[in-house]
Amino acid sequence: MIKVEIDPHSGFCPGVIRAISSAEDYLCSHERLYSLGDIVHNGSELERLGALGLVPLDEDDLEEMSSAAGETVLIRAHGQPPRVYERLRDLGFNIIDCTCPVVLNIQKSIAAADAQVLIFGKKGHPEVLGLLGQNPRAVVFESLEELQTLLPGLEEAPEVFSQTTMSPVDYASACSMIRDARPRAVLHETICAQVRSRHSQLQEFARSHDVVVFVAGRNSSNGRVLSGICRQANIRTVHVKDETEIDPAFFRADDTVGVCGATSTPRWLLEKVAAHIENLQ
Ligand code: SF4
Numbered sequence: 001m002i003k004v005e006i007d008p009h010s011g012f013c014p015g016v017i018r019a020i021s022s023a024e025d026y027l028c029s030h031e032r033l034y035s036l037g038d039i040v041h042n043g044s045e046l047e048r049l050g051a052l053g054l055v056p057l058d059e060d061d062l063e064e065m066s067s068a069a070g071e072t073v074l075i076r077a078h079g080q081p082p083r084v085y086e087r088l089r090d091l092g093f094n095i096i097d098c099t100c101p102v103v104l105n106i107q108k109s110i111a112a113a114d115a116q117v118l119i120f121g122k123k124g125h126p127e128v129l130g131l132l133g134q135n136p137r138a139v140v141f142e143s144l145e146e147l148q149t150l151l152p153g154l155e156e157a158p159e160v161f162s163q164t165t166m167s168p169v170d171y172a173s174a175c176s177m178i179r180d181a182r183p184r185a186v187l188h189e190t191i192c193a194q195v196r197s198r199h200s201q202l203q204e205f206a207r208s209h210d211v212v213v214f215v216a217g218r219n220s221s222n223g224r225v226l227s228g229i230c231r232q233a234n235i236r237t238v239h240v241k242d243e244t245e246i247d248p249a250f251f252r253a254d255d256t257v258g259v260c261g262a263t264s265t266p267r268w269l270l271e272k273v274a275a276h277i278e279n280l281q
Contacts, residue, residue, distance in 0.1 A: 002251055002281055004274045005209065007260035009201045011267040013194045015077035015100030016040050020049070022098050023074055027052045034073040034093070036062075036080065037126055041220035041264040044242055059084065068093045078126040079103045081133020102164055103127060106190050109161070110134040115186070116155040120147075120174050121163030122221050128163050147174055157184040164192040165222040165263070167229075168199060195222065195263065199229055202260060206233035209258030211251060214239045215273050216262035223262035230260070242269060243276035251280065 012020065019039050026033050034057045038046055046056070057073065062084075069092035075085075079099035088095055099107070110117055110131055117138035121128035132138045141147045160178055162171045168191050175187045206212045212230045214237055216223025223239070231237040238250055251257065259274045 002253070002255050002257055002277065004257045004259060004277050006270050006274050007202070007205045007258060009198060009205075010260040010262075010265060010270055012040070012265075013077075013192070013263035015098075015102065015192075016264060018100070019074065019077045019098035020045075022096055023049060023054055024052065026072065026074070026096060027054065030072070032071075033096075034068075034071060035076060036073055036084070036088075037076055037078070038219075039074065039076045040266075041217045041223065041262075042266060042269070043217055044269050045264075045266045059087075062087050062091065065091055067091060070094075072096060075099055076126075077103065079107055079130035080126075081130050083133060099130075100164075102192050103130070106161055106164070106188075107131060107134050109188060109190075110138060110159075113137075113159040116158040118147075118150070118154075118158050118160045118178070119162065120160070120166055120171055125163060125221055127165075131161065131163070141174075144170070144173055144177065147177055151177070151181045154178070154182050154185075156182060157186060158182060159186045159188065161188045161190045163221075164190060165195050165225060166191060167225055168196050198226065198263075202226055202229050203233045205258055205260055206230040206237065208256075209234065210236060210255040211257045212237040213246070213250070213257060213259045213273060213277065214261065215242065215259065215265050215270055217241055217264065220262045220264045222264060226260075226262050240273070243273045246273065246276055246280075248280050251277070 032053045034055050072094040074096045077100040111134040117135050119140045178185045212234050214227040214230050227239040
């Protein structure tokens, strides 16, 4: 008989919980709240919030608007660059700023940096765009290979940061390469503590089950990193967005199945996936 266990440490991170709670609170007494970009990288949770009145907007929508007086927009946990705040204020939006305090601190440090700024992160990721927008001297690299090509052009004492959800192991390797090339580089520890502790917990969880079902939206950067960690620890790891992607052929009789997810995966979805697997028997 298959035994299913949900990872006790999986579920939303504090930054996402704060943004969702703010949206829910506002929508208790208002019909509509705009969100600039998806408040969470999870389609099922977006559907639930959409039913409450959360309306996603993107930057192209802002360009097409002439006025939003009286409307309210939520800035999600990833944050935004200063130019976006200016555009929102010009349009007349009220702003509920849910930039995660961890991200906000990094933004402030980058804005204050009086040196070349290197950011280890995914190009085009919203958090990275928000960080890049803080300082015109900031550049992003997303792999050690790319960093290698940047090393010859580095200043003597660049300041180095990472997107909060990057792999701590990869960031440590990047910092070591930069320190070897530029001993005066200032290396900032900016991987989210929540994400850092998740890596070792998740490895342990993945090793202690026969099969791992990792639940996260495909557009979750954190989801890709964490599902990769599960797969390294346990080759029988499958990444699904929800219970509809579960293939009964994944499982053998008597398997122990661990269900876990990213910082953007709601607890209720993990429970739904776990119940679906239990009902396959
Ligand atoms: S992963 Fe960490 S830094 Fe990012 S939103 Fe969540 S709590 Fe904030």
